[in-house]
Amino acid sequence: MPIPPRQLIILDRDGVINQDSDAYIKSLEEWIPYPTAIDAIARLTQAGFTVAVATNQSGIARGYYTHTELARMHARLNSLVEEAGGRIPHIAYCPHGPDDACGCRKPLPGLLHDIQQELALDSLAGSWMVGDSLRDLQAGEACGCRTVLVKTGKGEKTAAKGVGLEHALVCADLADFADALLSGTLD
Known part of the structure; x- marks a missing residue:
C-alpha cells in the first residue's frame, strides 16, 4: 500500500539527527x-509516519571520508533507531561538491526525488521536510513539502537571518517537531 504524502517526513541529517561540525563529520x-x-x-x-533522510555529504568529494565510512555512520543511525523502535526505510545522500553541477545537492530537489522513487510515491506534495538550513527548506519547497526549520545545528543562525522562512514552521529541535505533530496541533 502506498505511503500517503502527509505521512512522509524527510529529515536532513547533520544538525537535525546528529551534531554538526564545520570541519565535517x-x-x-x-x-x-x-x-x-x-x-x-x-x-x-x-505513530505511522515514514521517516527518510536526505543529506548532502560533500566531504566525500573533498576526500575527507569514503562511501564506506558514511555507510558505517548510516548503519549506526539505523541500528539506534531500530533499537528505539523506529525505522528509516531510505537514506539518500549527495556525495558531490558544490561545484560538481549535480542534480542532487540541496537546495536542488534531487535527493527528495530519489526518496520519492525509492518509496514509490506519486508525489511529495504535503510531505514534511525538516532541516537546519535554508537549502533544506528550499529543496522541500521545490517538491511541495511543508517545511520545518529546527534550531539545532545551523538552525539558530538560519533562523536569525530570517530569510526564506516565510512558509516554514520553526521548532527547537526534532523532538519539538515530533511533539507538535503527534499532539495533533499540526495538520
Whole structure:
C-alpha cells in the first residue's frame, strides 16, 4: 500500500539527527546523535509516519571520508533507531561538491526525488521536510513539502537571518517537531 504524502517526513541529517561540525563529520567516532532525535524518529515511526533522510555529504568529494565510512555512520543511525523502535526505510545522500553541477545537492530537489522513487510515491506534495538550513527548506519547497526549520545545528543562525522562512514552521529541535505533530496541533 502506498505511503500517503502527509505521512512522509524527510529529515536532513547533520544538525537535525546528529551534531554538526564545520570541519565535517568524517568518521563513525565523530558522528554523535542527538538522543532526543533518535527517540523522535522512533515515536514518529510508531505513530505511522515514514521517516527518510536526505543529506548532502560533500566531504566525500573533498576526500575527507569514503562511501564506506558514511555507510558505517548510516548503519549506526539505523541500528539506534531500530533499537528505539523506529525505522528509516531510505537514506539518500549527495556525495558531490558544490561545484560538481549535480542534480542532487540541496537546495536542488534531487535527493527528495530519489526518496520519492525509492518509496514509490506519486508525489511529495504535503510531505514534511525538516532541516537546519535554508537549502533544506528550499529543496522541500521545490517538491511541495511543508517545511520545518529546527534550531539545532545551523538552525539558530538560519533562523536569525530570517530569510526564506516565510512558509516554514520553526521548532527547537526534532523532538519539538515530533511533539507538535503527534499532539495533533499540526495538520
